[in-house]
Amino acid sequence: MSPRRRQLNPRIPMQDSSPPAGAVQTDIPFRLDRLPWSRFHVLVVLGLGITWILDGLEVTIVGSLGPALQSTSTLHLSSSNLGAIASFYVVGAVIGALGFGWITDRFGRRLVFYVTLLIYLCGVLLSAFAWDFWSFAIFRLITGLGIGGEYAAVNSAIDELIPAKYRGRVDLIVNGSFWLGAACGALAAPVLLDPNLFAANVGWRLGFGIGAVLGTSILLLRRFVPESPRWLVTHCRDKDAETTVREIEARVERDTAAKLPQPRQSLTVHPRKSFGLELIFAAMLGKYRERSILALTLMIAQSFLYNSVFFTFGLILAHFYQVPQQRIGYYVLPLAIGNFCGPLLLGSLFDTVGRRTMIAGTFALSGVLLFATAVLFGSGLLTATTQTIAWVAIFFFASAAASSAYLTASEIFPLETRALAIACFYAIGTAAGGSIAPSVFGWLIESGSAWHVSAGYMLAALLLLVAAGVEFKFGIDAEGKSLESIADPLSS
Structure with a gap:
């Protein structure tokens, strides 16, 4: 039955049955x-979201191995070199997000999330064969190109395939x-x-x-993920x-053994093969x-926080707490678990308590906790263990906020601008916060002053509090x- 002929509930206001x-x-x-939650949705989440797991794996390895890469028997990098390499990765992500964001909206989600994954995997593999700074x-920049494109294609595809009542928690858990x-x-x-190994x-x-x-x-997992029907129809x-x-629908009915109810609404769209950048940016900078x-x-605040902390966490432990390089991973582990538990445990509240309350609240709480930790760090009142405990508390909330x-x-x-909107705000936010933060903090750490590093953390805390206020307004x-219903499609 075509979408024009489907019998719909007459009690719900609808578009005229004969569109122009x-x-x-x-x-x-x-x-x-x-649609009810089903095995199909689980496969979508696994096929698209597992990239973040791999990204977390190798980004953490870079952070944890930072001190080891300073050895003369490895790449002999300085602290500022490590900060610069982190910036190369972020710059690659910015370029990848912008380029592939535009391609995703023009040529579809499915094509792009295959291409970006291949680029990402090539960058990771090449990084294993690096011989100098x-x-x-350069190999980290290539990796960033892939991951930036993934952010645009994957997030837009997930939002368009996941039912509305689950969208908030699924998005948070996938990114987390x-x-x-x-x-x-x-x-x-x-x-x-x-x-010894x-x-x-x-x-x-x-x-x-x-x-x-x-x-x-x-x-292999991504072959189960279809093109977004929302993108196709526009x-x-x-x-x-x-x-x-x-x-x-057939897969969901088969998986759940339940008869699907009839949809109660429809809308009229005026499809176009492409939507010009002028129309897209006019919507983003005008009506929206x-x-x-x-x-x-929100993007600038979370990007500055995460890129300032996690690309330099190993250096903080090694330089200020004299933690041996082979033990740094043990301190990163509880921090990573806290970051995942935040979206996992708080995610459903974003769909029930509401977006505005939860987003503003998580940004504000993480900002206050970060400011307090910065003062304690600058005063020399923390140990490697208590520093890690403080980070776990901060990032339980900050991870959900990010x-x-x-x-x-x-x-x-609007749907027609979704991937490019993600790309633009990710790119600008990351360029403003992410590409600067690692290099700045690499320089602050090299200064040897705990208060200099603490001042950087205070700046990150201020950005989080500003983001909370903007979200509230x-x-x-x-x-x-x-x-x-959140944003009318440009084609409607």
Whole structure:
């Protein structure tokens, strides 16, 4: 049955049953949103979200192995070199997000999340064969290109395939799954750095090589993920969209053994093969200007915090607490677990208590806790253990806040701009906060002054508090709502 002929509930206001020439009346978004949770949705989450696990694995390995890479028997990098390499990775992610964000909105989600995964895996594998600062920096830039593209393609695909009532918690848990990989990386680092098991110049390379090999499994999982029907119907492929949704509905009915209810709404769209950048940016900077300010503020705050802490965490432990390099992973492990537990345990509240309250609250709490920790660190009142406990408390809330920044950017703009919106705000936020933070903190650590480093943390805390205020003022109550009701499609 085509979307034009489907019998719909007459009690719900609908578009005229005879759309004008060139228009398509469709109930596809509402058919997707009324689906119960099923095995299909689990496969979507695994196929798309597992990239973050691998990213967490190798990013944590880089952070944990930082002191080891300063050895003359490895790459002989300085603290500022390590900060610069982190910046190369972030710059690559910025470029990848912008380029692939535009391609994702123009050519579809499915094509891009295959291409970006291949680029990412190539960058990880090449990193295992780096021989000096510049080779390592370039290979990390390639890795960043892939992961930046993944953020745009994967987040937009997940939002468009997951039912509205689950969207908030799923987005948070998927983005938070980065920390499952980080926990594995923390456990792997002491083993890779054990001189009784591996030579100094071999162990760190294995960390990247193993990640690249494991990543190939994602290619197999992604064959279960279809193209977004929402994207198809707005890009002159309404027949493909109808076929895809019918297949999804059949799989869900088979998995749940339940009869699906009839959808109760429809909308009329005017499909186009492409939507020009002028139209897209006019929407983001015109009608949705306040939403753009919101998304950008959240992205800058979380990016500065995470890139300042996690690319230099190993250096802090080694330089200020004299933790042996082979034991740094043991301190990263509880931190990674705390980061994952935040989105896991708080995620459902973003769909029930509401977006505005939870986003503003998690940003504010993490900012206050970070400021207090910065004062204690500068005063020399912390040990390696108490410092780690403080980080766990901070990032339990900060991880949920950071994941909610990606959720916000991906759901508050029209469908036709979704991937590019994610890309733009990720890119600008990361460029402003992420590409600067590692280099700045590398320089602050080299100064040897705890108060200099503490001042950097205070700046990060201030950004978090500002983000909380902006969310409270401009936040969108998007919980449980279809994407089309949060922001009208440009084609509607």
